[in-house]
Amino acid sequence: xxxSHYCPHTPEEISEMLAAIGVSSVEELxxxxxxxxRAKPLTIPAGMSxxxxxxxxQAIAGENTQGMTNYIGGGFYDHIIxxxxxxxxxxxxFYTAYTPYQPECSQGTLQALxxxxxxxxxxxxxxxxxxxxxxxxxxCAEAAMMALRVTGRNKIVVDASVNPxxxxxxxxxxxxxxxxxxxxxxxxxxxxxxxxxxVLDETVxxxxxxxxxxxxxxxxxxxxxxxxxxxxxxxxxxxxxxxLGILKSPGEMGVDIAVGDGQSLxxxxxxxxxxxxxxxxxxxLIRNMPGxxxxxxxxxxxxxxxxxxxxAREQHIKRHKxxxxxxxxxxxxxLRGLIFLSLVGKQGLADMAVLNRDKAEYAxxxxxxxxxxxxxxxAPTFNEFTISLPKPAAALVEGMLKEGITAGxxxxxxxxxxxxxxxxxxxxxxxxxxxxxxxxxxxxxxxN
Amino acid sequence: MQLIYxxxxxxxxxxxxxxxxxxxxxxLPAHLLRAETAGLAEVSELDLVxxxxxxxxxxxxxxxxxxxxxxxxxxxxxxxLENSAALFAPFHPMTALLPGGEEFCQGTLGMLHxxxxxxxxITGMDEVTTQPLAGAHGEMxxxxxxxxxxxxxxxxxxxKYVVVPDSSHGTNPASAAIAGYEIITVPTAxxxxxxxELFKKAMTDEVAAVMMTCPxxxxxxxxHIKEISDIAHSHDALMYYDGANLNAIMxxxxxxxxxxxxxxxxxxxxxxxxxxxxxxxSGPVGVKKALIPxxxxxxxxxxxxxxxxxxxxxxxxxxxxxxxxxxFGVMAKAYAYIIMLGREGLVRASEQAVLNANYIKERLKxxxxxxxxxxxxxxxxxxxxxxxxHGVHAIDIAKFxxxxxxxxxxxxxxxxxxxxxxxxxxxxxxxxTMDAFIxxxxxxxxxAETNPQALHDAPLTMPISRLDETKAARExxxxxxx
Numbered sequence: 001x002x003x004s005h006y007c008p009h010t011p012e013e014i015s016e017m018l019a020a021i022g023v024s025s026v027e028e029l030x031x032x033x034x035x036x037x038r039a040k041p042l043t044i045p046a047g048m049s050x051x052x053x054x055x056x057x058q059a060i061a062g063e064n065t066q067g068m069t070n071y072i073g074g075g076f077y078d079h080i081i082x083x084x085x086x087x088x089x090x091x092x093x094f095y096t097a098y099t100p101y102q103p104e105c106s107q108g109t110l111q112a113l114x115x116x117x118x119x120x121x122x123x124x125x126x127x128x129x130x131x132x133x134x135x136x137x138x139x140c141a142e143a144a145m146m147a148l149r150v151t152g153r154n155k156i157v158v159d160a161s162v163n164p165x166x167x168x169x170x171x172x173x174x175x176x177x178x179x180x181x182x183x184x185x186x187x188x189x190x191x192x193x194x195x196x197x198x199v200l201d202e203t204v205x206x207x208x209x210x211x212x213x214x215x216x217x218x219x220x221x222x223x224x225x226x227x228x229x230x231x232x233x234x235x236x237x238x239x240x241x242x243x244l245g246i247l248k249s250p251g252e253m254g255v256d257i258a259v260g261d262g263q264s265l266x267x268x269x270x271x272x273x274x275x276x277x278x279x280x281x282x283x284x285l286i287r288n289m290p291g292x293x294x295x296x297x298x299x300x301x302x303x304x305x306x307x308x309x310x311x312a313r314e315q316h317i318k319r320h321k322x323x324x325x326x327x328x329x330x331x332x333x334x335l336r337g338l339i340f341l342s343l344v345g346k347q348g349l350a351d352m353a354v355l356n357r358d359k360a361e362y363a364x365x366x367x368x369x370x371x372x373x374x375x376x377x378x379a380p381t382f383n384e385f386t387i388s389l390p391k392p393a394a395a396l397v398e399g400m401l402k403e404g405i406t407a408g409x410x411x412x413x414x415x416x417x418x419x420x421x422x423x424x425x426x427x428x429x430x431x432x433x434x435x436x437x438x439x440x441x442x443x444x445x446x447x448n
Numbered sequence: 449m450q451l452i453y454x455x456x457x458x459x460x461x462x463x464x465x466x467x468x469x470x471x472x473x474x475x476l477p478a479h480l481l482r483a484e485t486a487g488l489a490e491v492s493e494l495d496l497v498x499x500x501x502x503x504x505x506x507x508x509x510x511x512x513x514x515x516x517x518x519x520x521x522x523x524x525x526x527x528x529l530e531n532s533a534a535l536f537a538p539f540h541p542m543t544a545l546l547p548g549g550e551e552f553c554q555g556t557l558g559m560l561h562x563x564x565x566x567x568x569x570i571t572g573m574d575e576v577t578t579q580p581l582a583g584a585h586g587e588m589x590x591x592x593x594x595x596x597x598x599x600x601x602x603x604x605x606x607x608k609y610v611v612v613p614d615s616s617h618g619t620n621p622a623s624a625a626i627a628g629y630e631i632i633t634v635p636t637a638x639x640x641x642x643x644x645e646l647f648k649k650a651m652t653d654e655v656a657a658v659m660m661t662c663p664x665x666x667x668x669x670x671x672h673i674k675e676i677s678d679i680a681h682s683h684d685a686l687m688y689y690d691g692a693n694l695n696a697i698m699x700x701x702x703x704x705x706x707x708x709x710x711x712x713x714x715x716x717x718x719x720x721x722x723x724x725x726x727x728x729x730s731g732p733v734g735v736k737k738a739l740i741p742x743x744x745x746x747x748x749x750x751x752x753x754x755x756x757x758x759x760x761x762x763x764x765x766x767x768x769x770x771x772x773x774x775x776f777g778v779m780a781k782a783y784a785y786i787i788m789l790g791r792e793g794l795v796r797a798s799e800q801a802v803l804n805a806n807y808i809k810e811r812l813k814x815x816x817x818x819x820x821x822x823x824x825x826x827x828x829x830x831x832x833x834x835x836x837x838h839g840v841h842a843i844d845i846a847k848f849x850x851x852x853x854x855x856x857x858x859x860x861x862x863x864x865x866x867x868x869x870x871x872x873x874x875x876x877x878x879x880x881t882m883d884a885f886i887x888x889x890x891x892x893x894x895x896a897e898t899n900p901q902a903l904h905d906a907p908l909t910m911p912i913s914r915l916d917e918t919k920a921a922r923e924x925x926x927x928x929x930x
Contacts, residue, residue: 006523006524006526006720006789006793006797006875006876007793007796007797007800007875007876008876008877008878008879009800009803009878009879013879016879017803017804017807017879018803020807020810020811021803021806021807021810022810023806026799026800026802026803029799029802029803029823029825030700030799030802031823032668032669032671032822032823032825033669033671033697033700033701034671036674037674037705037706038701039572039700039705040702041699041791042569042698042699042791042794042795043569043791044566044570044786044790044791044794045787046790046791046792047787047788047791047792047793048787048788048790049788050526050528050788053528053532053784053788054528054531056784056787057780057783057784058535059555060535060555060556060558060559061535061536061555062555063554063558064536064552064553064554064555064556065552066538067538068543068552070540072540072542072543072546073542074542074545075771075772076540076541076542076772078540080465080466082462082463084462084493084496084497087497088496088497088500088501088504090530091500091501092509092511092512093504093505093507093508093509093511093512094504094507094509094724094725095525095530095722095723095724096509096510096511096525096722097507097508097510097515097723097724098515098517098520098723098726099520099723099725099726100725100726101517101858102508102855102856103912103915104847104850104910104911104912104914104915105506105507105508105513105850105855105907106508106725107449107503107506107911108504108506108507109726111449111451111503111506112725113726114451114926114927114928115451115452115453115928117926117927118451118453118927118928118929119488119489121927121929122486122487122927122929123486123488125482127927127929128924128927129926129927131726132727134582134585134727134728134770135581135770135771136771137768137770137771138581138585145626163771165768165771165772166771168767168768169767169768169770169771171767172592172744172766172767172769173588173626173769175592175595175596175766175767176592176595176596176599176604176627177626177627177628178628218476218480220479220480222479244482244486246476246481246482247476247481247482248479248480248481248482248483249482249486252483261771268777269537269538269539269540269541270536270537270539270776270777271536271539271540271541271553271556271772271773271776272541272770272771272772272774272776273541273728273770273772273773273775273776273777273778274581274727274728274730274775274776274777274778276728283924286924286926293926294926295920295921295923295924295926296920296923296925296926296928297915297917297919297923297925298915298916298919299912299913299914299915299916300913300914300916301913303912303913305912305915306915307915307920309917309920309924310921310924312921314618315584315618315619315621315622316617316618316619316861317618318622319618319622319631320621320622320624320625320630320631322618322622322625324626325584325587325619325622325625326582326584326585327582327583327584327618327619328582328583328584328716328723328726328727328728328729329726329727330581330724330726330727330728331724331726331727331728332722332725332726332727332728333724333727333728335724335725339496339500341489342452342462342488342489342491342496343462343463343491343493343496344462344463344465344488345460345461345462345463345488345489345490346456346485346486346487346489346490347459347461347485348461348462348463348465348488349485349486350486351465352465354472355466357473357476358471358472358473359468359470360473361470361474362470362471362473380476394547395547397546397547397548398546398547398549401543401546401549401551401552406540406542406543406546409542409545409546410546410547428465428466429466431469432470433469
């Protein structure tokens with residue numbers, strides 16, 4: 001019997017193959033599995049055609065509310081995705097290949113990853129980038145573990161205005177290790193320098209900060225880098241890549257390791273993934289980097305080519321002494337990130353960052369003009385800002401969902417005493433008309 | 449080929465941004481701004497499309513070449529899976545995490561929940577979390593669950609070790625190390641499985657878990673697996689199943705039935721989602737009942753009204769392993785794959801994967817040394833030791849295959865086989881494709897005797913010849929600075 005086009009053999013071919021093997025049935029090949037261990041039949045439903053499968057998937061997608069207007073971020077951002085990205089990353093030579101273990105027949109992936117690493121280095125102002133990690137949160141955890149290895153210390157200090165999900169991931173990664181995580185609460189949506197100074201000492205492996213932070217506040221960490229370095233520790237900064245179109249780069253601040261989530265660079269929201277995490281560091285830290293790294297070299301004829309390099313750091317060689325357990329990366333998503341950055345380009349990324357900030361500043365002024373609404377932070381913001389409402393944000397957000405608007409991320413689940421605070425995100429995709437409509441609805445909701 | 453940066457012309461642009469319809473904001477203070485714009489490429493859309501299209505042509509891929517890369521399950525990726533995942537592109541994950549937000553995400557939450565049930569059936573587990581982002585991430589999650597289980601029973605200090613066979617994937621010990629465990633490695637016996645007597649000696653009450661791949665990386669199913677599980681459990685150690693080789697056994701044996709307590713599955717291997725040149729993968733983790741309280745959160749549950757809700761405040765949970773719900777797009781593809789193949793299709797996939805591997809094994813056995821000569825499951829591992837007598841290494845045979853249009857099998861893994869050549873054809877390859885591959889492998893074996901230099905010179909048909917890896921590692925040119 002053969003009714004599946006994904007298993008191509010005809011009954012005759014199967015007979016020929018069984019004869020070549022010297023068995024009489026396929027079942028005989030499963031003889032190594034003791035009879036008493038054999039499974040009861042699967043209970044999952046019978047299969048279906050491709051047409052029916054796609055219809056089922058359409059029905060599932062249809063059970064989500066369509067066409068929401070987004071004012072939410074929290075690590076994933078609703079940005080433009082130029083059409084060329086889907087077409088190029090949709091080339092099967094890219095997406096049906098695997099890890100470029102054989103460089104001669106994988107130069108497409110390898111050169112693209114080298115170009116990706118270059119883009120990340122230039123964006124962050126640092127000397128080495130790997131070929132991508134899983135996401136922004138796991139990149140924070142990998143950076144922290146890297147700092148533990150580099151310094152031989154066992155304490156990480158975290159500014160609590162770093163994305164709460166990323167902080168939770170960090171805690172999960174480290175919970176069974178002998179590592180102390182100290183969190184310092186932010187003040188008015190900004191990092192508490194005095195609070196940090198009080199806990200930074202010569203036992204701290206790294207300080208983890210974020211720019212812009214979860215409240216949307218922009219900072220310059222140059223002073224913190226100096227402070228941490230004096231104590232022999234490292235500074236890790238999580239950054240939002242689109243903001244680096246204009247904001248001071250981690251390298252310029254003296255940051256040792258920069259990480260972030262690359263979703264905003266040409267990857268769809270896709271209910272949370274796949275995206276990619278990026279990690280870049282000072283060149284001197286290269287041997288402690290996790291994950292794959294592509295390097296330039298030459299072939300036997302002196303021609304330039306690219307290979308996976310410094311593999312002695314990795315799990316398939318070093319096993320339990322590896323710099324990380326990571327094996328796969330998010331190659332295709334990183335490729336999308338590279339294509340996005342190359343298409344938008346040098347001036348385009350700066351223009352896009354300015355456009356994001358202009359839209360957000362317009363929205364900020366419109367919302368702050370509503371009676372009872374105040375902007376929480378006094379410091380500058382990028383494309384997210386925090387407002388404090390005259391009533392709890394959670395109920396308001398729930399009400400706005402019914403209007404087809406995700407009004408922002410309420411901070412009540414993440415920070416004590418901020419029940420009325422709402423983080424609002426405005427990207428280049430939001431029009432003035434949409435923002436005006438949002439402000440009108442918000443005002444009406446607050447008057448009720 | 450030039451780098452995209454070498455094709456840049458200052459002032460050229462590839463995309464037009466939406467025009468601004470709002471006033472310009474006041475400038476930011478200078479100390480917050482970068483001194484110079486980042487040195488990204490400056491190319492037109494056509495420049496860029498041509499660049500990446502031509503780059504793509506420098507890759508072998510499943511759609512262009514037979515790709516029998518052992519341990520990676522490079523099966524054909526059905527096109528409908530791509531179309532299916534694209535349906536979910538617009539959904540922001542944060543929507544589900546807003547107050548009352550689940551109601552607006554019933555499709556996506558429901559699909560994740562259902563995928564968990566399907567995987568639980570296939571693996572014999574009681575509950576599945578879809579959060580882990582790849583196989584190794586699933587391993588780490590699984591071992592953290594083991595750690596949480598022992599800690600909850602007051603045994604955190606007592607449990608110090610994780611036992612792995614020496615044939616295991618490198619990710620196994622590396623993942624266990626992140627969870628704070630020391631590693632005990634048990635050698636492989638001449639019969640191809642972990643040495644049972646040495647395993648018994650290694651087991652003490654200080655062992656937290658035993659991590660096994662079954663079938664193992666030699667492609668062999670361990671007939672003593674139940675006995676191993678029983679011994680582990682007698683020491684209060686949990687059994688971890690590395691699902692990398694699940695493609696061999698769907699519907700034939702369920703890891704949960706033979707004593708495994710935790711499993712990760714690689715959706716990008718067994719469940720037909722593409723490998724993306726190195727990712728994204730997806731590594732859901734299934735557990736037995738005793739471990740459910742520790743699963744990552746948010747956990748997706750179905751309430752009394754049949755609505756899918758997020759449960760985020762369980763005290764025992766290990767917390768988040770990823771920022772959102774896992775690689776949703778990959779899971780949408782795997783879900784479509786499973787419902788399309790259905791129970792019979794999955795079983796047939798495993799049967800024909802095993803048939804294909806045994807066919808290649810038998811056909812090549814006269815030409816290559818087969819260190820563990822027995823019925824294999826989904827992959828077979830040869831050694832190039834016969835060819836080594838003529839100075840030809842596994843890598844030379846690999847490079848020769850490239851010239852003939854085949855992606856090489858995995859070479860030099862598992863490490864316990866000298867000059868290993870690990871072949872995993874998968875179920876989606878036709879007999880004709882395999883026959884042609886077998887002929888080329890036979891030709892390589894003959895050339896090793898008659899003209900070894902030709903193998904050393906390969907490949908000759910690619911854009912580049914063999915690369916100087918030492919130079920790459922020494923010079924560390926890992927980016928092109930502006």
